[in-house]
Amino acid sequence: MLRELLAALLGHPGDLFHCQSVVASKGPHSTAADSIADSSGSSAADAGADADAGANAGARQVRVSRQFRVAEHLPLLHPSERDLCNRLLEIGAAYAELDHFASGRSRSPEGQGRQSLYLDALKTAMAVVLDEYREAILQLEKRLLSEPATQLSHIHYALSKFRLLLPYLLGLVAAVEAIKDAPSSFILDLLFTNLACGMPDVREALLSLFNAVLQVFYNQLSAWLLHGRLVDPYNEFIVYERDNNSAASDDSDPSLSETAIDWSDVQFGLRASLPSLVPRELAKDILFVGAAVRVLRGGDKSSSSKAQKITSCRITHDDEQRFAADLNHARSSEFRTSNLAAAVVAIRTTVASHLWALVSHNQGLSRMLTMIHDIILLRNGALWMLLLDDTSTVLCSTPTANSEFDLNAALRRAAVACNLDNNAEFAKCSLRLSPLENPSAAASSSRSLTLARESLQVAFQIDWPLTLFFSAAVMSRYHELCRFLLAATLAQRRLHTCWKRLADVRQPNLPVLHLRNRLAFICNNLLQYFQSDIIIPECAIFASTLESASDFDTVVAAHGLMLEQIARQCFLGTPAILRTIVEVWSACHAFCDAVVNSPTPPAEIIERITKVWWLSA
Structure with a gap:
């Protein structure tokens, strides 16, 4: 038995x-x-x-x-x-x-x-x-x-x-x-x-x-951190390869764009659910290091120009040995999240310095930042004044097949007047008409979006490796700021044109002139506040950080903070105030449209615009 x-x-x-x-x-x-x-x-x-x-x-x-x-x-x-x-x-x-x-x-x-x-x-x-x-x-x-x-x-x-x-x-x-x-x-x-x-x-x-x-986890982690290779046949690792459809849908979501990287032809992201052994901040570091190593190793099918730029910034053999030693130390000891985090942070520090050397090569980043700030953030006021005066008719009418061509022709004429026609960075700038990126902005406006000025967008052709810095998410934030500032500047220029038309009348309509002055007062002070008190100081702070920076992480964090501070102080994150400002811009354009039709607009239009001014005041 x-x-x-x-x-x-x-x-x-x-x-x-x-x-x-x-x-x-x-x-x-x-x-x-x-x-x-x-x-x-x-x-x-x-x-x-x-x-x-x-x-x-x-x-x-x-x-x-x-x-x-x-x-x-x-x-x-x-x-x-x-x-x-x-x-x-x-x-x-x-x-x-x-x-x-x-x-x-x-x-x-x-x-x-x-x-x-x-x-x-x-x-x-x-x-x-x-x-x-x-x-x-x-x-x-x-x-x-x-x-x-x-x-x-x-x-x-x-x-x-x-x-x-x-x-x-x-x-x-x-x-x-x-x-x-x-x-x-x-x-x-x-x-x-x-x-x-x-x-x-x-x-x-x-x-x-x-x-x-x-x-198994350490083997996948080592392949990703040391070689930029995703060894994950059954989709189990915390990093996954994104397809183009999911990448396009995630670009509009800031929370998702923080956990995704599209530096190369192949795009990667973090899974929505992560093991508790790997906190989300540590997972972001892992994602960054692997993607950066892939770039520095030329993991994609790089062109000869890319390969030449990477050569001087490649990860050395000594770096690889040190990375492997850090990971082996974490692997050989009893598992602790702190040990793994220390190894990943040490690798990230070195990789970030190599990546910064690649991005800042020949001062290309500094020149492109200056041009983007001058154009998109409207720091070059003379250029925009000439451009808006030259394209006022196009911007205030319904877009046609030739609208973009006319806008870009005017941009080149303004560049010649401002001595920017031979600037290599400016040559990559163009104007295009596209729908609003943020549907909530359209909903906040009471007017139908049918005019060229409401879909105007500045586009930059950014070459690799600057695309590592100016990602799709970063450029989307720039475009949002540009659209907001451009609306204010265009309203200001149209009010100035209206003043000329009203002043030429033999017997000016004083109530209309007073309303125009009040609207201009709001526009002038808001633009002065945006440029002098927000954009110029924040750009100066970022420029000082850029001069002393030695790694990619520091610059990216400072750049993100600059954009966040500008957007916050421009009330883009405060819906109630933003809605009021948008109503003021709409009132300015409605006033200018009425004055264009007749120097003495109907009383009901003036009364409606006056109510908007009182609410904003």
Whole structure:
């Protein structure tokens, strides 16, 4: 009977020990399985709501498992012996389930046909843990052969360690198979959470499983950080390759653009749900380093001009050795998020300095920044005054097929007058008519967007590697500021033109003149505030940072802060004030349209515009 008991403990019941199918919601061993599944649910909740929903939903799936029991037709067994055998058979049933999992023959519907590097590593490590159990059974069989009088209690004692371990691991497997709607990297979260265990044998086994799965993460991390390569055949790593459709839709969302990089032909982003082992700030550093290393290594199909620019800024062999040493140190020691973060930050510091050398080559960044600030932020007032005066008719009419051509021709004439016609950076500037990038801005205006001035946009052709700095998200913020400032400047110029028309009348309409002066007062002071108190000081602060900067991170952070401060102080982030300012611009244009039609506009139009002025005042 003891020989057949050992066979049952290896998952092969016979006539004396029967196998029964059991239907359970969280696994055959409710106590262990429930505790593990609950801990996995809380871990996934900390990492992401989507993973939590998937884990909890999967944990409630119906699970069919096996249970071994002593046959009822053995009357010679004492009740205590029968109970002892049944307790041992619980270990055998748990082993059978774990062996099916480790060999890739999962009985759970969620675990079948699932491909995962993390899951494969867990199965391999689980097989190693089960080898210890099989070795214990082998030693018991040798003892039975040498000492036939071995007692049942001795078998129970010899396997007491596994009576806690195997059911616990079975509960862990049930929780792993429940994580079906989240990347398999969440297995790391599950294992790491359960390391806080008061049972030494269980913790030792869990630690071996965790380290085995952690090696998969470190291998993917090393390939990404050291070589800029994404080794992720089953889409499990925290970084993923974005397609063009998702990249285009994410550019308009600032929260998403912060977790995505489009420096090259291939674009990368962070997954929405991250394991709790990798905080979001650390994940952003990992994304940045890998993308930067890919650029510095020429990971894309670079042209000869790109390759020539990269040559002087490539990562050296000594840098590579140091990066590998930092990662190996974090890998060899007990896992701590702080150790991993220290290694990533050290790599990022070096990579950022190389990237800055590439971007700032031959002062190209400084010249392009100066030109963008002069044109998009309207710091070159003389150029814009000439341009708006020359294109007032085009801007105040419905766009036609020739509108863009006329605008760019006027831009070139203004450039000649301002001695910018031979400027290489200015040659990359053009004007185009496009819809509003921000639909909320259109909704805040009471007028229909049918005029050229309402879709005017400044476009710059930015060459690589400056595209690393002037990303699509950055240029979108510049365009938003330009559209806002241009609306104010155009209103100011039209009011000035109206003053000439009203002053030429023999008997001026004093109420109309007073209203024009009040509107001009608002426009002049707002523009003076925007330029003198906001844009010029903020650009000066950024310029001082640019002169002393030695790494890419510092400049990007300072540039982002400059744009944020300008937008905030220009009330772009305050909807109530912004709506009032937009209404003032609309009132100015309505006033100018009325004056163009007649020096003495109808009283109802003047009254309506006066109300807007009082509300703004």
